[in-house]
Structures are given as structure tokens and as C-alpha cells.
Amino acid sequence: MEFSSKLLENAVYEMSQLPGIGKRTALRLVLHLLKQPKEQTSRLADALVGLKNKVKFCKSCHNISDTELCEICSNPRRDESIVCVVEDIRDVMAIENTSQFKGLYHVLGGKISPMEGVGPQDLTIKPLVDKAKEGKIKELVFALSSTMEGDTTNFYIYKQLEDLDIKTSTIARGIAVGDELEYADEVTLGRSILNRIPFENSLKA
Amino acid sequence: MEFSSKLLENAVYEMSQLPGIGKRTALRLVLHLLKQPKEQTSRLADALVGLKNKVKFCKSCHNISDTELCEICSNPRRDESIVCVVEDIRDVMAIENTSQFKGLYHVLGGKISPMEGVGPQDLTIKPLVDKAKEGKIKELVFALSSTMEGDTTNFYIYKQLEDLDIKTSTIARGIAVGDELEYADEVTLGRSILNRIPFENSLKA
Structure with a gap:
């Protein structure tokens, strides 16, 4: 892909480092930001940098926390x-x-x-x-x-x-609620038979 | 979606403002950035803000240019x-x-x-x-x-x-190179017959 601007190329490159974002998608996202008011870009940039700098993890469970x-x-x-x-x-x-x-x-x-x-x-x-x-x-x-x-x-x-x-x-591993038995894989089906539960328990949830 | 941190919620919200990025994808991208070195986030943020602030458009053709x-x-x-x-x-x-x-x-x-x-x-x-x-x-x-x-x-x-x-x-509008006629829509096929070109011309490209 040939870019007419180094600034654009750089922004697209950095965007395409995110997982599942290819060069084309990155270009689409960057061009979208270009069309939006300046504030949207700075809010996004601030939110990301702010999160990265100030993020804390709960000292007990290690979940993200403020x-x-x-x-x-x-x-x-x-x-x-x-x-x-x-x-x-x-x-x-x-x-x-x-x-x-x-x-x-x-x-x-x-x-x-x-x-x-x-x-x-x-x-x-x-x-x-x-x-x-x-x-x-x-x-x-x-x-x-x-x-x-x-x-x-x-x-x-x-x-x-x-x-x-x-x-x-x-x-519990087993057949997902709403799934047809026909399409379940053998391992899941096999385990769900081995680990069967009393019928009354299935009425609870 | 309930977030355990306001910072995270904010970053996910701003990310999900991009076209084609839903809340779930935004969360995935933000959590990915969290796992990466700090520099990656700041490079992305700088590239976006830099592009938005310094971008120029060619005064003749209006293409993005430095x-x-x-x-x-x-x-x-x-x-x-x-x-x-x-x-x-x-x-x-x-x-x-x-x-x-x-x-x-x-x-x-x-x-x-x-x-x-x-x-x-x-x-x-x-x-x-x-x-x-x-x-x-x-x-x-x-x-x-x-x-x-x-x-x-x-x-x-x-x-x-x-x-x-x-x-x-x-x-020219017409059948894309490599396409089967069978799957072409009628309007395209109709137009491609009306706007047929001398066979010799098709040998050039």
C-alpha cells in the first residue's frame, strides 16, 4: 500500500498493530477519525494513554480496578x-x-x-x-x-x-442451552452423558 | 456491559465510536493494549493526534499530503x-x-x-x-x-x-475480470452488452 503522506502511513501502521485490524481496516478507521471533529481523536488518545498509565489491578483478585x-x-x-x-x-x-x-x-x-x-x-x-x-x-x-x-x-x-x-x-461442560443434539461434537456429548445430573437439578436455573 | 473500572469503560467507549468496532471488539483491543508495553499505546495515541493536528490536503487535488x-x-x-x-x-x-x-x-x-x-x-x-x-x-x-x-x-x-x-x-462498468457470467447480476450484464468494446481493445491490458 502506497501512502501519499508519512503521517497517514504512520497512523495506519500503528492502528494495524491491534489484533484483527489489517492495513485496510486501519486505513478506514484512520480516515474516519480524520473526518470527525478533532476532539474525538484526542478523547480516544487520552482515554487509551490514561488507562495505560493509571490502570490499577485489585491486590486481591487481580481484576482491573480504579x-x-x-x-x-x-x-x-x-x-x-x-x-x-x-x-x-x-x-x-x-x-x-x-x-x-x-x-x-x-x-x-x-x-x-x-x-x-x-x-x-x-x-x-x-x-x-x-x-x-x-x-x-x-x-x-x-x-x-x-x-x-x-x-x-x-x-x-x-x-x-x-x-x-x-x-x-x-x-459444567455439556450441550449449550438451545443447541440441537445432532450438531454437538462427540466429546462434548460423551462427557455430558458421563456427567449427567439429577433431573430435578436441571429445573432450578 | 458492566465494567470494574471507569478508566477501562471510558477507553472502551471511545474505541467503540470507531466504525465497525462494537463494544466487545473495543474491549478486546483495549485489553490487548493493556498487555503490551506502554510505548505501543503512546505511539498509537501520538500517531493519531499528530495526524489530526498536522494533516494537510493538497491545494490542487485535495488528497492527503505532507x-x-x-x-x-x-x-x-x-x-x-x-x-x-x-x-x-x-x-x-x-x-x-x-x-x-x-x-x-x-x-x-x-x-x-x-x-x-x-x-x-x-x-x-x-x-x-x-x-x-x-x-x-x-x-x-x-x-x-x-x-x-x-x-x-x-x-x-x-x-x-x-x-x-x-x-x-x-x-467502464461490466463483468469483473475472473467472474463467471452465471453469477453476474442482470443490470451489470445488460450494460456490459450495451457498452461492448472492440475485441482488439480487450487484448491490450
Whole structure:
């Protein structure tokens, strides 16, 4: 792509460094900003730089927060004996949206993935184990992606906590609500038969 | 969507103001930036603000340029008697990539679209007519989108130039190279029959 302006080329290049944004999309976005009032661009720039410079992570659950302790961790009505382990803050938002979980969270910041060079020391596993050793946690709910990396991470944490008296569980895997059996893959279907639940339980939610 | 941080919410909101970027994508992009070194965010912010503050438009063709007169307009090897009228700078880039056009451009900055409140006075039509009256232009090539708005704009400019001795042409509409006739729409196919060209001409490009 040949640009008529270095400034434009530079802006498009920086924009195209974002994931899923190619050169063409970047050009479209940058030209859109050019047509908008100047304030929109400076608001976007300030918001991004401001976030990056001032962002804080909750010292207990490692979720993004504006305060030392996030709103969830500092809420006295949440049950601190049950902690849900998630990969990143998007998962916290997703689970919060269901209104089905009243405990606290722990954000790992990723999954163990040797292929991508992510080891246990790159995640917040140690703070989680330390927190567990304090004895307040009774149950740990693993809510990681149902992939090889997710399962590895679950197992690694599980092993670290073996000596402690903590119940561990994992969110149910099975047929998604509204899905047709016909189109479900065999592994999911197989597991959903092995892990079948009493019918009365399915009437609750 | 509930955010655990106002800073994050603000950054996601500003990002989602860009066209084609919804809240979810905005969140993904912002969280990606958070994981990257600080410099990446500041480079992106600087590039956008810098472009917006320092951008210049070529005083002749209205293309984005770092100089008063853009590289194309100031190139003595380009034929200034033939001017290609395009909608925006992306079209200049697209036509330049073909290496088939050796004249100059004129960037309108949009199309006449009453539905979107864009009238002739919002585009660079007057400068184009003034340029045409100077008498240097011999041919005007309309290269706007083949839509109702594009055709309206073509016709409006054509009417403005009626009294001048300027040849006007429009880029060929027809079956795209590599396309199967079976899948072409009727209007395109009908027009491509009406506007058929001598077979020898098709051998040139």
C-alpha cells in the first residue's frame, strides 16, 4: 500500500498493530477519525494513554480496578469462602452478567501454554495459592476455557492445593442451552452423558 | 456491559465510536493494549493526534499530503490535461496501484447524498469547476462508485461543465475480470452488452 503522506502511513501502521485490524481496516478507521471533529481523536488518545498509565489491578483478585481493592472484593455481601478462577477480566464480566455467582474471583491473566511461552510464573498462581493457604477459601471453582491449556492450568493449580482442605470444582461442560443434539461434537456429548445430573437439578436455573 | 473500572469503560467507549468496532471488539483491543508495553499505546495515541493536528490536503487535488502540493500533482511526468475524479483518498491509492493512469486526481471528499445530508457545497466540486475553467484540463474521468449517489454526483459535475470544452468519461462498468457470467447480476450484464468494446481493445491490458 502506497501512502501519499508519512503521517497517514504512520497512523495506519500503528492502528494495524491491534489484533484483527489489517492495513485496510486501519486505513478506514484512520480516515474516519480524520473526518470527525478533532476532539474525538484526542478523547480516544487520552482515554487509551490514561488507562495505560493509571490502570490499577485489585491486590486481591487481580481484576482491573480504579481502587486498591475492587468493588467485588470489597463488597461485604459476597461470599469470600468461594473463589472462581478465571483467565481474564472478560470472563469476570461474563460470569457477573449471569448473576449466578455470589463469591469472589481470581484473575489468572492467561493460561499455562508452553507453545506461547507462558509458564505458571507468568500468571497469578502464586498469589492464589498464598490466598488459599490463609484458610478463608472453602471452594475453588475453575472456570477456564475447555481447551488443552485450560485443563493444564486447572490441573497445575489443583496439584498445588492438594495438601489443603479446599474443595475444587469446575464449571459444567455439556450441550449449550438451545443447541440441537445432532450438531454437538462427540466429546462434548460423551462427557455430558458421563456427567449427567439429577433431573430435578436441571429445573432450578 | 458492566465494567470494574471507569478508566477501562471510558477507553472502551471511545474505541467503540470507531466504525465497525462494537463494544466487545473495543474491549478486546483495549485489553490487548493493556498487555503490551506502554510505548505501543503512546505511539498509537501520538500517531493519531499528530495526524489530526498536522494533516494537510493538497491545494490542487485535495488528497492527503505532507506538502502544499502532493507528490502526484507536483510530478512533472504526470499528464495534467487528464483528471480522474474520485470520492476519497482510498480510491486514489486503488487506482495508483493499477499503474494504468498517468494523469492527475481530484478528491471530492464524498458523494452527493441527500439522505445523509451531503450536498454539493460539502464536497470539493467548486474547486474542480474553477480548475476546469482555467482551461488546462482536456478530459475528466469519473471514477465514483456505481451507486445512485455516485451517478448523481457524476451528473451534477457534468452539468456544471457543460459549457466548457472538456471531454468527460466514466470508468467502464461490466463483468469483473475472473467472474463467471452465471453469477453476474442482470443490470451489470445488460450494460456490459450495451457498452461492448472492440475485441482488439480487450487484448491490450
